[in-house]
Amino acid sequence: MTAELPPGLAIQKVDERIMTLNVGPQHPGSGHMRIIVQIDGDYIVACDPDPGYVHRGEEKMAEYRNYITNIPHLERPVIHDSCNVLYPYVLGVEELLGIEVPERAKYVRVICSELNRCIYTMYWLAIYGIFLGHSTMFMWPAGDRELLIDLMEKISGARVTHAHFVPGGVRNDLPPNFEEVCLRQVNYFEKRIKEYAAVFYDNPILISRTQDTGVLSREDAIRLGTTGSVLRASGVDYDLRQKEPYDVYEELDVHSNVMKEGDSYARSKVPWLDMMESCNIIRQALQKMPKSGSVRVKLKPNPKGKGLDSVYKRVESGRGSLGCHIVSDGKVEPYRLKMSVGSFRNLIALPYLLKGEKLGNMPSVYWSLNYWPVEADR
Amino acid sequence: MSVIAPNFKLSGFIKSIIDDVVWFLLIFSLIGFPVIMMVLFFIPMPVIDGELLTPFLAFTYLADPTRTLPIVQAFMTTDMFKVMAFPGFGFAALLAAGTIFVERKMLAKLQLRVGPFYCGKVEGILQLAGDGLKLISKEIIIPAKADKPIFWAAPVLFVASAAAFVALIPVAPGWVVADVDMGLLAVFAVIGFFPIVTILSAWSANSKFPFIGGIRALFQMVSFEIPLILSLLGVVMVTGTLNLSEIAASQSSFPWIVFLPVGAIVFFITMLAELERIPFDLPEAESEIVAGWLTELSGMMYGLVQLGTYLKLYAFAALFVVLFLGGWNGPMIVPPFPMDLATEGIELGPVTAKIGGLEPILSQVITQEMLNGTLMFVLKTVGVIFFILLPRGVFPRIRIDMLLSLGWTKLIGLAFVNIFIALALVYAGVLGPGGLQ
Numbered sequence: 103m104t105a106e107l108p109p110g111l112a113i114q115k116v117d118e119r120i121m122t123l124n125v126g127p128q129h130p131g132s133g134h135m136r137i138i139v140q141i142d143g144d145y146i147v148a149c150d151p152d153p154g155y156v157h158r159g160e161e162k163m164a165e166y167r168n169y170i171t172n173i174p175h176l177e178r179p180v181i182h183d184s185c186n187v188l189y190p191y192v193l194g195v196e197e198l199l200g201i202e203v204p205e206r207a208k209y210v211r212v213i214c215s216e217l218n219r220c221i222y223t224m225y226w227l228a229i230y231g232i233f234l235g236h237s238t239m240f241m242w243p244a245g246d247r248e249l250l251i252d253l254m255e256k257i258s259g260a261r262v263t264h265a266h267f268v269p270g271g272v273r274n275d276l277p278p279n280f281e282e283v284c285l286r287q288v289n290y291f292e293k294r295i296k297e298y299a300a301v302f303y304d305n306p307i308l309i310s311r312t313q314d315t316g317v318l319s320r321e322d323a324i325r326l327g328t329t330g331s332v333l334r335a336s337g338v339d340y341d342l343r344q345k346e347p348y349d350v351y352e353e354l355d356v357h358s359n360v361m362k363e364g365d366s367y368a369r370s371k372v373p374w375l376d377m378m379e380s381c382n383i384i385r386q387a388l389q390k391m392p393k394s395g396s397v398r399v400k401l402k403p404n405p406k407g408k409g410l411d412s413v414y415k416r417v418e419s420g421r422g423s424l425g426c427h428i429v430s431d432g433k434v435e436p437y438r439l440k441m442s443v444g445s446f447r448n449l450i451a452l453p454y455l456l457k458g459e460k461l462g463n464m465p466s467v468y469w470s471l472n473y474w475p476v477e478a479d480r
Numbered sequence: 481m482s483v484i485a486p487n488f489k490l491s492g493f494i495k496s497i498i499d500d501v502v503w504f505l506l507i508f509s510l511i512g513f514p515v516i517m518m519v520l521f522f523i524p525m526p527v528i529d530g531e532l533l534t535p536f537l538a539f540t541y542l543a544d545p546t547r548t549l550p551i552v553q554a555f556m557t558t559d560m561f562k563v564m565a566f567p568g569f570g571f572a573a574l575l576a577a578g579t580i581f582v583e584r585k586m587l588a589k590l591q592l593r594v595g596p597f598y599c600g601k602v603e604g605i606l607q608l609a610g611d612g613l614k615l616i617s618k619e620i621i622i623p624a625k626a627d628k629p630i631f632w633a634a635p636v637l638f639v640a641s642a643a644a645f646v647a648l649i650p651v652a653p654g655w656v657v658a659d660v661d662m663g664l665l666a667v668f669a670v671i672g673f674f675p676i677v678t679i680l681s682a683w684s685a686n687s688k689f690p691f692i693g694g695i696r697a698l699f700q701m702v703s704f705e706i707p708l709i710l711s712l713l714g715v716v717m718v719t720g721t722l723n724l725s726e727i728a729a730s731q732s733s734f735p736w737i738v739f740l741p742v743g744a745i746v747f748f749i750t751m752l753a754e755l756e757r758i759p760f761d762l763p764e765a766e767s768e769i770v771a772g773w774l775t776e777l778s779g780m781m782y783g784l785v786q787l788g789t790y791l792k793l794y795a796f797a798a799l800f801v802v803l804f805l806g807g808w809n810g811p812m813i814v815p816p817f818p819m820d821l822a823t824e825g826i827e828l829g830p831v832t833a834k835i836g837g838l839e840p841i842l843s844q845v846i847t848q849e850m851l852n853g854t855l856m857f858v859l860k861t862v863g864v865i866f867f868i869l870l871p872r873g874v875f876p877r878i879r880i881d882m883l884l885s886l887g888w889t890k891l892i893g894l895a896f897v898n899i900f901i902a903l904a905l906v907y908a909g910v911l912g913p914g915g916l917q
Contacts, residue, residue: 123688131767144880233767235758235877241591301874307759308876461692462879465767 120147127155131233131465134475137452141461149456149464151449157479164439169195169405172436174265179443179477181262183222185214186419187477188267190426191439193348193415195269198407198430201399207271208349209391213284214257214266215417216380216387220291221250222420223373226472230370231302233465234311239302246294249287256280269405271398281388292381295374303371312366316455316467319364326451329444330422331372331472336364342418354386366463369470373420404434421445421472445478493601546837553841559657567651569643575861576790577608583869590873615783623776627684634681635777635784641677642791645670649798650725652808652853663724664716667799668709671754674792675701678763681785682773693772696880697756697763703887704753710895711746714902715803718911724799728807735806739905743898744804746891748867751796753887755789757868759875760883797864798857805860808853816848 123139126132136152160179164172176191177184189211196203224247231239251261256277258264266273302308318328323336333340341358343351359375361368407430416425422444429438448471455467525533541547555561562568581596585603588595596604622628648666650656660666675698682694716722718739719730737744753760764772774785801807820826822842825834878886905911 121688129770131770231876235761235765235767236875237587237758238591238873239876241593245592305874305876307878310882311876311879460879460881462762462765462768462877 119143125464126152131468133473134479137464137468139456139461139464144460144462146456146459146461146464149453151452153446153449153475153478155479156476160480161439161441164436166435168434169199169269169436170401172439173268174263176441177263177265179441179480180222180420180474182225183218183420184263184265185211185218185267186222186417186424188265189215189348189417189419190415190424190441191428192267192269193417194413194426194428195405197413197415198411198428199269199401199405200408201270201401203271203349203399204396205350206275206392206395207397209387210257210272210276210397211267211349212351212354212387213384213391214254214264214272216384217250217254218264219420220377220380221247221254223377224250226373226420226469226474227298227370230466230469233469234308236302236305236308239298242294242298242301246291249291249294253284253287256283268398270401271396273398275397281391285385285388288381288384292378295377298374303374309367311463312370312466312470313363315366315463316369316459316470317363317365318369318451318455322451322454323364326454327447328422328451328471329447330418330420331376332369332448332451332470333422334359335361335368335372337362342416342423346416348415348417350387350390353390354383356383366466366470369472370466373472406430406434407432407436410437416442419444421474421477422448441480443477443480444472445474449473449478545835549835549837549841553845556841556845562655562657563647567649567655568647568657571651572643572646572791572794573787575794575858576787579790579793579865579869580608581605582866583872586866586869587873612783615780618779620779620781623685623687625686626776627686630680630684631776632781634677634684635781635788637677638674638681639784639788639791641670641673642788642795644673645795646791646798648724649795650728650802650807651798651857652850653725653729655850655854656725659725660723662722664712664722664727667724668705671705671708674754678773681777685773685776687776689769689771689775690773692769693763693765693775696765696769697773699880700753700756700760700762700883700887703884704750704891707746707887707891707895708750708754710892711743711750711898712803713895714740714743714898717899717902717906724802728802728809731806732809735804735809737804739911740804740898740902742894742901744800746894746898747800747804750887750891751800752868752871753883755793755796755868757793758872759878761877762880762883765877793865793868794861797861797868800864801857801860805864808857810852810856810860812848812852814848814852814855817842 119142120140121142123141124136125139126136127134134156136155138150138152139146140148158178160176163175167175172191173188177187180187224243228240228243228247231237231243254264255261257280258266258273318326318332318336320337323333323338328336329340337360339358339360341356342348343356344358347356357379359372359379361372409432410430411432412427412429414425414427416423418424423442424444425442427438427440427442428436431437452468452471452473455471456464459467520538527533531537556566564570584607585595596607598604599610600606622631645667647657648660648663648670650659658666678697678701679694682690682697685691715727715736718736719727721727721730756763762772764774769775774782777785818826819839819842821833821835822838825832827833902911
């Protein structure tokens with residue numbers, strides 16, 4: 103038996119001291135995936151993440167649909183962050199078709215994208231809270247998230263899966279009187295998330311539990327190819343909104359949050375700081391946005407690429423760099439579509455971080471990687 | 481609230497209750513009453529006081545308090561009543577049920593939720609009954625490789641241990657199920673039984689997550705039992721007795737928490753750990769080991785363990801009240817019963833209200849002291865339970881190594897500090913023989 107077997111089925115040497123735990127796929131602390139953990143007493147000796155339980159073939163599906171009908175299903179991997187998931191695809195198609203987007207549409211996109219980043223991060227934070235046994239931190243973000251979901255519903259008509267970004271702009275203009283409502287809700291939201299410090303981020307038990315656990319050094323973070331908040335928590339100042347600004351990000355003052363520790367605590371704090379930064383960006387965008395004008399360039403019914411052409415675009419999503427590679431052969435549907443997602447790149451670090459940790463640290467280290475199983479499987 | 485609340489109207493609620501009562505009376509008078517009469521017609525009746533006991537006479541006896549109240553009094557002084565109802569299981573279960581309801585509503589308010597809302601129309605007050613019915617109606621699934629007799633016995637043993645703990649708690653002067661001279665020692669013995677039941681249940685399930693949970697529970701309970709016992713020694717030193725009733729009675733002028741605050745704090749923290757409450761809920765840590773040692777329990781077996789857990793919670797809170805907060809002692813706030821009602825009668829306009837036979841039951845069983853003591857005890861216990869519930873909304877779970885280092889170093893050290901304080905107070909003559917007590 104030399105054939106490669108899937109994880110969990112491979113023949114292993116049996117050690118009486120080692121116990122193998124299947125954490126997932128039906129486990130309250132795993133998400134839609136399995137982590138095969140081998141423990142010696144309370145210490146983890148080996149860990150083998152096994153994603154793939156929610157693979158839906160989004161990339162293959164995209165080859166059978168034209169550029170417009172791809173939109174509603176390409177946002178499925180992360181329905182809370184659907185604007186950011188669509189963003190690189192829309193940017194890429196625009197470059198393929200050679201469309202120039204109206205100025206107002208670019209600002210609307212930035213606002214939607216930042217609102218979605220906050221909505222996703224609140225959901226992630228809620229689960230991080232319950233993974234640490236902090237039930238209040240599960241309920242508060244899940245409730246405060248509604249403020250921003252209401253805003254997105256006003257913009258696009260749907261609470262999640264907005265399908266709002268289209269090649270050539272956004273689907274609809276902002277509703278009347280939106281700027282005031284948005285400013286009010288975002289200001290209240292920012293005030294609310296600052297209160298989380300008292301109950302969660304400054305909690306001595308939380309700090310003593312997550313500090314110095316699962317430390318990812320700066321070199322390892324770069325070597326393993328992690329991205330987003332995980333990379334920034336390890337001391338690497340890398341934010342695509344700053345480094346490769348797309349749409350109107352270069353006109354806005356974007357500040358990226360960097361922490362040097364690289365432990366679970368830093369990895370959980372960076373997204374929280376990012377949410378405040380998102381509130382800043384939304385306020386700036388609301389101020390600088392042209393007050394009127396078109397938000398969409400009318401396309402032909404079935405747009406086609408110009409001959410054999412390929413384009414790669416990437417944006418900073420809630421989980422880090424999110425890239426989309428589109429290859430066109432001049433037909434109405436893409437020849438090949440490949441998504442490079444931050445979740446999968448962050449998951450690679452998990453076996454390195456969990457080795458030698460205690461079993462009690464597993465949920466906090468695992469979820470601090472800002473990993474979304476459905477996005478990783480696509 | 482206003483978004484979620486159904487169209488609840490108090491008038492409609494009262495109307496539905498009146499409807500229910502009217503229907504009950506109608507059905508009873510039309511069907512139930514004639515059936516009872518017909519059955520009684522064929523049963524030969526005994527002769528009491530030279531009178532034939534006809535059904536009408538039986539109803540007259542029932543309505544006559546001079547005949548029924550002595551029966552009630554005789555029943556209330558039996559051991560059966562003590563075990564089943566008042567200071568024992570029924571009283572504790574009632575408080576435990578109230579605790580579950582308050583916990584859910586309080587936690588919901590803390591987390592900006594509504595909590596149980598629909599069941600029972602008023603603030604979800606019947607939610608617990610609904611949950612209990614659901615648990616009873618569920619299928620009990622036993623793992624194929626489980627050690628079945630032990631697996632079956634463990635939840636029952638757990639409830640039995642918790643009930644034994646409850647039996648040792650004095651609620652009011654003279655109202656205790658088991659008035660043992662070595663009461664505190666018996667408490668330690670009962671507490672020592674919980675880890676055994678837990679590990680039996682966990683190991684017999686023959687499954688990985690219960691096994692890890694059981695080992696964690698064993699570590700936690702055994703290592704926190706030592707500071708628990710040490711923290712209570714201070715009270716024993718200053719009172720010179722192990723009898724819980726005497727310890728409660730000795731605090732008539734001031735509670736021991738005034739002199740032994742360190743012991744009270746240590747006991748409170750170890751209590752949280754023994755009860756597996758957050759932040760010490762490692763044996764049931766959901767995100768790590770599913771439900772810990774409860775993972776394989778299903779249906780009413782799980783319900784029994786939950787019942788035992790909340791009985792234990794009540795018993796620990798009550799123990800804290802008895803040892804540190806003065807038990808039933810407190811200001812007399814219950815007004816005396818209008819004894820004229822029993823002896824001479826009270827004139828209410830044209831009618832004179834008099835209930836004969838009430839006097840012995842009021843002077844011997846339900847005295848003013850007993851009512852006041854129970855009220856004080858319940859108020860204090862509810863306060864302690866509130867502080868046991870509160871950390872659940874505030875703290876995350878801690879890790880097993882942090883827990884063990886806390887138990888074996890800091891808490892044991894503080895418990896010794898408490899013992900030295902108690903010794904100093906006794907030798908200085910402030911407390912103990914010749915002192916304040």
